[in-house]
Amino acid sequence: MKKTYLYIFCLSLLSLGSCSLETEPITQLTDTNFYKTTNDAYTALVGCYDGLQVATGAGGMGVPVISEVMSDDCFGGTGASDGYNYAAVDEFDITRSPSDVDMLNGNWIAYYKALYRCNVFLSKMDQIDWKGDTTLRNTYESETKFIRAYLYFEMVRLWGNIPLLTAPSTENVPQATPDEVYKVIAEDLVFAADKLPAVAYNATTSGRITKWAAKSLLARVYLYYTGYYGKTDLVGVVTKTQALGHVEDVIASSGHGLVDDFSTLWPAASVDKYAGEDNKEIVFSVKYTYTSDYNGNTDGNQWMIMFGMREFSSYPYGHGWGVTVNSKLWDAYNANDTRQVATVIGIEEENIDFDKINNQREYTGYYNKKYSPMIDKDGTELPIVSGSQFWDISQFQDYVVMRYSDVLLMAAELGSGNAQAYFDQVRQRAYKASFVSLAVNHDNIMKERHLEFALEGIRYWDLLRQGIGTASSTIAETTTLLSGGVAGTKTISAAKIQATKGLQQIPNTQITLSNGVLKQNAGW
Numbered sequence: 217m218k219k220t221y222l223y224i225f226c227l228s229l230l231s232l233g234s235c236s237l238e239t240e241p242i243t244q245l246t247d248t249n250f251y252k253t254t255n256d257a258y259t260a261l262v263g264c265y266d267g268l269q270v271a272t273g274a275g276g277m278g279v280p281v282i283s284e285v286m287s288d289d290c291f292g293g294t295g296a297s298d299g300y301n302y303a304a305v306d307e308f309d310i311t312r313s314p315s316d317v318d319m320l321n322g323n324w325i326a327y328y329k330a331l332y333r334c335n336v337f338l339s340k341m342d343q344i345d346w347k348g349d350t351t352l353r354n355t356y357e358s359e360t361k362f363i364r365a366y367l368y369f370e371m372v373r374l375w376g377n378i379p380l381l382t383a384p385s386t387e388n389v390p391q392a393t394p395d396e397v398y399k400v401i402a403e404d405l406v407f408a409a410d411k412l413p414a415v416a417y418n419a420t421t422s423g424r425i426t427k428w429a430a431k432s433l434l435a436r437v438y439l440y441y442t443g444y445y446g447k448t449d450l451v452g453v454v455t456k457t458q459a460l461g462h463v464e465d466v467i468a469s470s471g472h473g474l475v476d477d478f479s480t481l482w483p484a485a486s487v488d489k490y491a492g493e494d495n496k497e498i499v500f501s502v503k504y505t506y507t508s509d510y511n512g513n514t515d516g517n518q519w520m521i522m523f524g525m526r527e528f529s530s531y532p533y534g535h536g537w538g539v540t541v542n543s544k545l546w547d548a549y550n551a552n553d554t555r556q557v558a559t560v561i562g563i564e565e566e567n568i569d570f571d572k573i574n575n576q577r578e579y580t581g582y583y584n585k586k587y588s589p590m591i592d593k594d595g596t597e598l599p600i601v602s603g604s605q606f607w608d609i610s611q612f613q614d615y616v617v618m619r620y621s622d623v624l625l626m627a628a629e630l631g632s633g634n635a636q637a638y639f640d641q642v643r644q645r646a647y648k649a650s651f652v653s654l655a656v657n658h659d660n661i662m663k664e665r666h667l668e669f670a671l672e673g674i675r676y677w678d679l680l681r682q683g684i685g686t687a688s689s690t691i692a693e694t695t696t697l698l699s700g701g702v703a704g705t706k707t708i709s710a711a712k713i714q715a716t717k718g719l720q721q722i723p724n725t726q727i728t729l730s731n732g733v734l735k736q737n738a739g740w
Contacts, residue, residue, distance in 0.1 A: 270326055273519065292307075292539065292578065293579075319720075355411070362408045365402075409462060417470050425500065463627040470499075477489070482586045482587075485586070506598075506602040524536015533583075535589065538577070540578050559586055560582050621641075622674075643664065719738075
């Protein structure tokens with residue numbers, strides 16, 4: 217969706233009452249005279265989507281990136297002379313970069329700005345003249361609640377204890393319990409799953425949230441919450457049977473399916489054979505485009521360059537800042553698994569003449585192919601080819617939040633009667649003629665999820681929902697890596713992960729602005 221500004225901004229952190237709030241309309245539109253017509257409602261809805269786009273694409277350290285850095289699949293990497301903020305995230309150890317007390321402050325601000333837009337719009341629903349179109353109102357309300365739920369889900373997984381706002385507010389709100397946050401998430405997604413139109417996914421405008429996206433995300437939330445917190449249902453709102461029913465409905469009625477060739481899901485893995493950003497496997501994605509600039513337009517995927525090879529391009533792969541992939545991921549794939557070469561760039565395996573090892577920290581010889589920046593055959597970055605002036609902040613590959621293969625594997629994990637068939641569908645595509653059936657059980661499903669969704673920002677949360685013990689023991693390692701061309705020891709401690717409970721640092725600025733109302737997470 218193209219960006220339309222909402223005209224009503226609160227640039228202070230609305231959860232933090234210690235900031236003085238001084239407002240002056242920059243147009244004749246205010247929150248009392250704007251929310252009147254269905255055109256106003258559409259503009260407000262686009263503003264909510266825009267908030268989501270900025271929060272996920274340009275709001276600080278990219279969550280898809282740090283989700284991989286926190287997992288066992290990536291190291292913090294970056295440049296040999298860069299700061300150590302990614303190392304601190306990777307090792308769950310602030311002593312690696314003691315001055316980085318605000319690592320995720322940009323994320324925090326962007327999340328709450330986006331939430332403010334959603335909360336304002338939801339509070340104005342009764343003020344709008346819907347001209348009797350209940351379906352339209354339900355659709356807009358559902359999309360907005362989905363966005364709010366998605367934002368809160370990312371936040372509560374990252375930080376655990378966060379201020380919960382469901383209405384516009386300038387109060388200095390203390391952190392809510394996770395259960396309170398998950399109750400809002402669950403109720404918002406149930407509303408969207410119930411109220412959004414039951415039409416095939418391709419009958420909806422590209423980029424818009426669908427009933428099927430709401431149902432699928434609800435199952436993901438259920439699995440994470442019940443796993444991480446050791447519960448049997450989702451805060452009394454959704455049972456396991458209901459979660460399974462939602463994904464079974466997606467399988468039966470959405471029109472989604474698997475693309476035939478796994479590599480075609482990813483532009484850098486397939487180039488001219490790319491299936492496109494609206495292919496049938498994409499249940500939900502955050503849309504980006506190439507029009508970002510340094511004058512306030514933030515439409516691009518600004519985190520993707522972190523995955524690029526450090527200061528080096530080799531067609532079709534573009535350069536970037538060098539978050540590296542753990543060689544253990546490459547080795548985890550069977551030689552007959554087509555996902556291996558579609559997921560990971562192998563420097564030696566692809567005969568790439570990489571000559572920037574001395575500039576790279578934690579060099580492994582492997583990079584993320586699924587989200588690699590790209591160049592054309594002349595060596596020009598694709599955002600520049602498309603007309604952008606800024607290759608770094610105008611990467612435009614969408615972030616795929618949910619694929620149909622995830623729906624199949626979640627249904628299998630939740631105990632579907634068709635679990636073996638769903639499991640086999642995913643593996644048959646991966647192995648093609650080499651496919652051999654494997655018994656469906658929890659361990660095999662989790663192994664398959666690792667191989668299927670590696671480097672998509674999912675692995676870490678799949679580990680964490682199996683328990684902090686499993687996550688910490690899987691992620692922890694001591695190995696030797698090249699940094700600046702020199703071999704050195706890299707240690708990730710299970711004890712550090714356990715001390716933080718897998719959660720991230722609350723930005724110190726937010727604690728200070730709250731006059732100490734907000735409390736830092738353990739281990740930070």
